[in-house]
Amino acid sequence: MRCIDIDKSSAFGRFRSKFIGDRLFYKNVLVMVVPMILQMLVTNFVSMLDNIMLGRVGTEQMSGASIVNQYVFIFIISTFGAVSGPSIFGAQFFGKRDFKGQMYTFRYRLFICLIIAVVFALLFCFFDDSLISLFLSKDDSAEKRNATLEYGKTYMSIMILSLIPNAVRQAYASIVSECGETKIPMAASMTAVAVNLVLDYGLIFGKLAMPELGVAGAAVATVIAKFVEAAVIIVWVHTHTSRCRFIDGAFKGIGIPFVLALDITKKGLPLLVNEFLWAAGMSVIAQCYSVRGLDVVAARNIATTISNLFSTFYVQLGVCVSIIVGAKLGANKLRDARDTDNKLLFFSIMASVAVGICLLPIARFFPMLYKTSGDVRAIASYMIVITALSFPMMSYTNACYFTLRSGGKTGITFLFDFGFTWLIIIPAAFVLAYLTRLPIRPMFAVITFAEIIKVAIGYFMVRSDIWLNNIVDDK
Numbered sequence: 001m002r003c004i005d006i007d008k009s010s011a012f013g014r015f016r017s018k019f020i021g022d023r024l025f026y027k028n029v030l031v032m033v034v035p036m037i038l039q040m041l042v043t044n045f046v047s048m049l050d051n052i053m054l055g056r057v058g059t060e061q062m063s064g065a066s067i068v069n070q071y072v073f074i075f076i077i078s079t080f081g082a083v084s085g086p087s088i089f090g091a092q093f094f095g096k097r098d099f100k101g102q103m104y105t106f107r108y109r110l111f112i113c114l115i116i117a118v119v120f121a122l123l124f125c126f127f128d129d130s131l132i133s134l135f136l137s138k139d140d141s142a143e144k145r146n147a148t149l150e151y152g153k154t155y156m157s158i159m160i161l162s163l164i165p166n167a168v169r170q171a172y173a174s175i176v177s178e179c180g181e182t183k184i185p186m187a188a189s190m191t192a193v194a195v196n197l198v199l200d201y202g203l204i205f206g207k208l209a210m211p212e213l214g215v216a217g218a219a220v221a222t223v224i225a226k227f228v229e230a231a232v233i234i235v236w237v238h239t240h241t242s243r244c245r246f247i248d249g250a251f252k253g254i255g256i257p258f259v260l261a262l263d264i265t266k267k268g269l270p271l272l273v274n275e276f277l278w279a280a281g282m283s284v285i286a287q288c289y290s291v292r293g294l295d296v297v298a299a300r301n302i303a304t305t306i307s308n309l310f311s312t313f314y315v316q317l318g319v320c321v322s323i324i325v326g327a328k329l330g331a332n333k334l335r336d337a338r339d340t341d342n343k344l345l346f347f348s349i350m351a352s353v354a355v356g357i358c359l360l361p362i363a364r365f366f367p368m369l370y371k372t373s374g375d376v377r378a379i380a381s382y383m384i385v386i387t388a389l390s391f392p393m394m395s396y397t398n399a400c401y402f403t404l405r406s407g408g409k410t411g412i413t414f415l416f417d418f419g420f421t422w423l424i425i426i427p428a429a430f431v432l433a434y435l436t437r438l439p440i441r442p443m444f445a446v447i448t449f450a451e452i453i454k455v456a457i458g459y460f461m462v463r464s465d466i467w468l469n470n471i472v473d474d475k
Contacts (some may be wrong), residue, residue: 081275086269092330
């Protein structure tokens with residue numbers, strides 16, 4: 001192949017030099033991110049099959065489970081936020097080869113994840129009726145509302161058991177990924193989803209000599225799969241201590257140096273609160289959509305299921321940004337960190353464009369897999385198209401968030417994520433839902449494409465270089 005010289009003084013040359021990496025750059029990125037994508041892709045794929053199976057049983061069963069999963073989503077995002085602060089330090093400690101410091105961050109994230117699991121378990125136990133009822137519209141029939149409520153309560157009562165293994169897995173998986181061992185969380189997830197898939201089929205429909213439990217069977221399958229996933233990654237870590245040096249001495253005490261714990265809390269608390277409020281905000285927006293009826297709840301559940309599968313690519317590329325850029329910041333390679341971030345931002349946008357294009361033709365056919373009404377299918381198809389068109393914006397703001405986070409600018413990320421969701425999106429959704437009679441289609445489009453405001457904010461924040469910080473030099 002003939003080599004082509006690029007004139008860096010030209011506009012294209014400058015653009016290529018700034019935003020496009022060489023073959024080795026993309027090879028290194030893909031080595032890290034592909035296992036992460038596969039892990040989340042397989043998990044979301046099985047969640048999709050689980051959702052389709054429930055959708056084949058009935059709309060009320062599917063809606064009840066999807067409402068509960070709104071709250072499970074808040075829990076999962078909260079634990080993600082809980083490990084985000086320690087992960088900033090962990091990634092930079094790993095870049096510095098300070099494994100004892102990394103071990104302290106592991107203790108911190110394990111404690112905080114378990115505390116969050118207990119809090120959510122208590123909420124699910126004592127407020128199940130109230131939490132589910134928030135999504136039931138008075139415009140629907142009493143019979144439909146009651147059926148959805150009962151199925152949701154059954155599902156929630158079992159899903160409580162998944163919180164502890166989910167919390168422990170989050171703590172282990174986050175630090176293992178920091179060490180570059182991204183294949184291990186992927187293997188754990190693949191094992192779990194295989195278990196989940198078989199048990200879903202058996203317990204929902206009464207196949208493979210298993211009892212027919214319907215929506216309860218879906219919850220039981222998920223709980224068992226979460227225990228399996230946690231067990232796989234825990235066993236691997238404790239049998240590969242040479243590759244996971246942070247685990248050495250991790251359980252010989254519970255102490256964390258006060259200064260480090262204080263610094264992690266200062267950096268991590270805004271991220272935890274941000275992730276919780278962001279996830280809660282997504283649920284508030286979903287509740288605003290539900291004002292238009294349970295058909296909209298069902299349609300959004302269908303659209304979200306397939307959209308989550310395709311959004312895996314840009315979501316995990318964002319996580320990759322925080323790991324790669326964070327390690328360079330910890331090694332004091334600030335100029336290299338900026339250059340790498342530019343290329344990763346551009347790569348993430350281009351990947352999301354390709355993924356969005358692939359999702360568009362699926363929008364028409366995917367809702368047909370569900371045993372539901374034509375109206376629900378039509379609304380779901382529309383939501384899928386709108387979501388696919390928004391992928392480039394979502395990808396860019398996601399990568400901006402992780403860029404800011406990699407340099408420890410957690411206060412700014414708090415304003416970037418929480419501020420946008422609660423000060424712009426939620427008020428807009430509330431006004432459109434409760435103060436107008438705007439149909440769900442234009443309402444959904446307006447709220448989704450409001451992301452363009454966040455794109456502008458993210459661009460100026462990243463361009464300012466306020467995130468270029470080494471925060472572990474003196475730790």
